[in-house]
Amino acid sequence: MNATVLSGPHAVEPPRFPALRVRGLAGSSFKHEHLAAILDEGRQRRFFEVHAENYMGAGGPPHRALEVIRRDHPVSLHGVCMSIGGPGPLDKAHLARFRDLVERYEPALVSEHLAWSTHENTYFNDLLPLPYTEATLRRVCDHIDQVQEAIWRPLLLENPSTYLAFSESTMGETEFIWRVTERTGCGLLLDVNNVFVSAVNHGFSALEYLSDFPLARVGEIHLAGHAEQEDDEGDLLLIDSHDGPVADAVWKLYEIVIGRCGPVPTLIEWDSKIPDWSTLKAEACAAQKILDQHHREVQHAAA
Amino acid sequence: MRPLDPIARSYAAFSSALLDPERAMPAVVGPNGKMAGKRYNVYRNNVTVSLIDSLAAIYPAVQRVTGVDFFRAMARFHVRAMPPVSPLLFEYGRDFPNFIDTYEYAQGLPWLADVARIERAWLDAYHAADVTPLSAEMLAAIPPELLARAVLTTHPATRIVRSRYGAVTIFAAKRSNRPVGYIGAGIPEDALITRPDAEVVVRNLPEGGAEFLTSLMAGQPLGEAAASALQGSPQFDIAANIAGMIEAGAFTTINPGDIHAS
Numbered sequence: 402m403n404a405t406v407l408s409g410p411h412a413v414e415p416p417r418f419p420a421l422r423v424r425g426l427a428g429s430s431f432k433h434e435h436l437a438a439i440l441d442e443g444r445q446r447r448f449f450e451v452h453a454e455n456y457m458g459a460g461g462p463p464h465r466a467l468e469v470i471r472r473d474h475p476v477s478l479h480g481v482c483m484s485i486g487g488p489g490p491l492d493k494a495h496l497a498r499f500r501d502l503v504e505r506y507e508p509a510l511v512s513e514h515l516a517w518s519t520h521e522n523t524y525f526n527d528l529l530p531l532p533y534t535e536a537t538l539r540r541v542c543d544h545i546d547q548v549q550e551a552i553w554r555p556l557l558l559e560n561p562s563t564y565l566a567f568s569e570s571t572m573g574e575t576e577f578i579w580r581v582t583e584r585t586g587c588g589l590l591l592d593v594n595n596v597f598v599s600a601v602n603h604g605f606s607a608l609e610y611l612s613d614f615p616l617a618r619v620g621e622i623h624l625a626g627h628a629e630q631e632d633d634e635g636d637l638l639l640i641d642s643h644d645g646p647v648a649d650a651v652w653k654l655y656e657i658v659i660g661r662c663g664p665v666p667t668l669i670e671w672d673s674k675i676p677d678w679s680t681l682k683a684e685a686c687a688a689q690k691i692l693d694q695h696h697r698e699v700q701h702a703a704a
Numbered sequence: 705m706r707p708l709d710p711i712a713r714s715y716a717a718f719s720s721a722l723l724d725p726e727r728a729m730p731a732v733v734g735p736n737g738k739m740a741g742k743r744y745n746v747y748r749n750n751v752t753v754s755l756i757d758s759l760a761a762i763y764p765a766v767q768r769v770t771g772v773d774f775f776r777a778m779a780r781f782h783v784r785a786m787p788p789v790s791p792l793l794f795e796y797g798r799d800f801p802n803f804i805d806t807y808e809y810a811q812g813l814p815w816l817a818d819v820a821r822i823e824r825a826w827l828d829a830y831h832a833a834d835v836t837p838l839s840a841e842m843l844a845a846i847p848p849e850l851l852a853r854a855v856l857t858t859h860p861a862t863r864i865v866r867s868r869y870g871a872v873t874i875f876a877a878k879r880s881n882r883p884v885g886y887i888g889a890g891i892p893e894d895a896l897i898t899r900p901d902a903e904v905v906v907r908n909l910p911e912g913g914a915e916f917l918t919s920l921m922a923g924q925p926l927g928e929a930a931a932s933a934l935q936g937s938p939q940f941d942i943a944a945n946i947a948g949m950i951e952a953g954a955f956t957t958i959n960p961g962d963i964h965a966s
Contacts, residue, residue: 457792458831459860462902482791488715495791520719524788526758527750529718536711565732565743569714602743603735630746633739640746 421475423448423509425664425696427688428477429681430671436466438678443473447685448509450477450668456506457498467506477510477621477668478502482524485544485558486531487517500551510621510666512557512590513548515541515578532567533577538584541577545585557588557620562595562627562641564602574599575613582618589615591665592623593655594647598639602632607654616662624655624688625670644673646684656691663699664692722751723784755783758793759800763823765878766804769816778807794831798824815869815889822875822906825863825897829904832861837900837953843946846960852927853961856920861899862954864914864921868892872908900953907952912940917954925961 428448431439439445449470456463470476480499483491503511516528531537548556560578572580582589591614600607626645632638647655647669659665669684708716717730725748734740759779760767767775782803788796801820804810810817837859846854865871872893894914896907909917912933919929933940949955 454792455794458794460834461829461831461899463831464834465902484791488712492791517715519791520715522789523719523723524791525719525722525751526754526788526791526793527722527747529747532711532714534711536709564746565734565740567714568731568733569710605735631742632734633742636738638742638746 418471418507420507421448421509423475423477423666425666425692426475427667427669427685427692428475429669429685431467431470431476432671432675432681433462433466434675435678435681436469440469445474446689448475448477448666448668450479450510450670453478453480453499453502454482456502471506475509476506477512477666478506478508480511480513481528482518482526483513483544483548484517484519485513485548486515486529486537486541487519487544488540489519489521491544491547492519496548496551499548503552503554510557510590511552511554512559512621514559514561515581516561528561530561530563530565530567532569533572533574534569535571538572538577538580541581542584545581545587549585549587555586555588555620557590558582559590559592559623560595560614562592562598562602562639564638564640566603573613575610575615579613579615582615587618588620589618590621590623591616591619591658591662592625593658594623594625594627594651594670595641597648597651597654598627598641601637601639608657611654611658611661616658619658619662619665622655622658622662622665622667623670624651624667624684627651642673643670645671646680647687652687652691655688659691659695664695667692722748723787752780752783755787755796756780759783759797762794762797762827763800763820765823765875766816766820768878769813769819769874770810774809778804778810781807794827800824815867815871815874818865818867818869818871819875819878821865821867822871822895822897825865825895826904826906829861829863829897829899832859832899835859835956837898838950838955838958840947840950843950843958846958850960853925855923855925855959855961856955857957857959858921859898859900859954859956861897861904862917862921863895863897864909864918865895865897866892866914867894871895872906875906896949896952896954898952898954905952907948910941910944910948912937913945913948916940916942916945917949920949920955 426448431449431451456467514528517531518525545556596607596610624647625643626647628640628642630638630640667688671681721727721729729744732740732744734743756776756779782800786799801817804817804820870889870891870893872895894909896909898905915936916929916933919932930942
């Protein structure tokens with residue numbers, strides 16, 4: 402690896418990366434343990450997503466790995482802890498670090514969550530749910546405005562997976578998300594597994610949720626595995642665990658979504674019990690097949 | 705204090721019980737009148753387990769010494785007492801070595817906190833800024849008469865951890881997958897942690913080396929740093945220590961002393 406491109410007091414200008422298109426592509430989470438296997442394959446028709454916070458150190462191996470990946474592939478920068486749905490103001494230092502990463506790596510996609518993770522001074526390292534009210538809507542919109550102002554581009558906001566609800570809520574999740582996109586102009590990251598998990602956990606229809614969702618604003622799709630537990634009544638409670646393959650029911654929902662949205666870039670998330678690269682790659686290839694199939698059908702219909 | 709509005713109260717109630725199993729859960733609900741106890745506990749579990757996991761990722765050698773069950777019990781105490789204040793989890797756990805020092809069940813392993821200090825320094829070196837280290841040529845370019853007054857700039861990755869025990873040997877043994885024989889923990893060891901390029905390097909410093917490097921890192925000129933190292937350790941070998949610090953990449957620049965200064 403070339404050490405001279407790294408930042409530091411005497412370093413040369415940071416590398417500029419090629420502008421790579423992401424439409425119609427499937428991708429996967431980028432995990433450092435897969436770096437050697439990915440580099441062995443050379444440039445692939447694929448994109449990679451990273452959690453922004455893992456690249457907020459000053460230097461070191463994480464940046465070296467991401468620079469190598471970014472040279473040949475589009476990258477999606479996925480923020481996990483901006484706490485956009487939180488009650489307090491955004492962490493200015495964190496927002497600046499996020500903006501710096503957007504500038505440095507020129508990602509094709511930039512996203513964050515409709516959730517919160519910090520309360521007062523404590524960071525809880527989880528995506529916590531929020532009540533859907535006029536007051537939380539105003540605050541979420543303010544926070545998204547601040548992020549978009551900092552990064553000079555639309556943010557993709559991800560729908561959450563949740564296990565419970567708040568009696569304070571005065572509107573449903575899809576209405577809340579509609580109003581956020583209308584007020585802020587942000588795009589959406591539709592996590593199809595989250596829709597499925599929340600639908601089971603709250604007893605609603607995933608298809609109805611999708612027909613109420615502003616699909617025209619979806620700029621990225623997430624797919625991931627989930628785990629099964631039981632709620633207090635002994636009924637099925639799904640956990641958004643990102644530790645296994647995508648469930649068959651989620652693949653079916655995904656095909657429906659692609660039929661309605663077109664070939665939106667699609668990412669396989671796998672964050673725990675990480676398998677070898679060939680297993681993760683096979684999941685991304687399965688998504689790519691569905692995207693390509695859709696493309697062929699559209700071309701055929703137009704012919 | 706201004707009374708909290710209902711939404712602020714809701715967030716406060718939700719967050720305050722996440723790391724406190726004794727505290728009553730917030731007024732959240734399941735669908736269609738279902739209970740929310742197990743549902744809220746999913747969040748409690750996610751928060752606690754993920755933070756214990758992040759300590760285990762920062763302190764793998766400590767976990768190999770204690771075993772997984774002991775480590776996770778110890779980490780759970782710490783996570784509940786001192787949850788992270790930054791969303792950057794690679795900054796978390798700075799207080800964990802001091803916590804280990806006071807942890808009742810770890811008193812039989814008096815060197816364990818020092819192993820943790822080396823691991824914490826290892827992660828700081830891993831994420832530190834990339835800067836080209838001072839080379840032997842740059843050092844050789846300084847006229848000999850100016851060398852004693854020369855001052856060095858510390859590399860952002862450089863850390864020193866001093867131990868009254870054999871913490872460096874234990875760290876190295878537990879971070880490798882090799883089978884470990886008897887380790888004499890009683891001999892004091894000092895660690896120099898650096899990252900001259902891609903790999904973090906942990907070295908066991910020779911006698912007087914820690915005093916020497918600590919003085920240099922504090923901005924003392926080379927001559928004074930060597931003198932104070934010699935004072936503490938008559939065996940201190942200046943040539944070997946300078947060669948070692950160059951090889952380790954502990955510094956980035958050397959500024960010659962002012963020839964006119966007396």
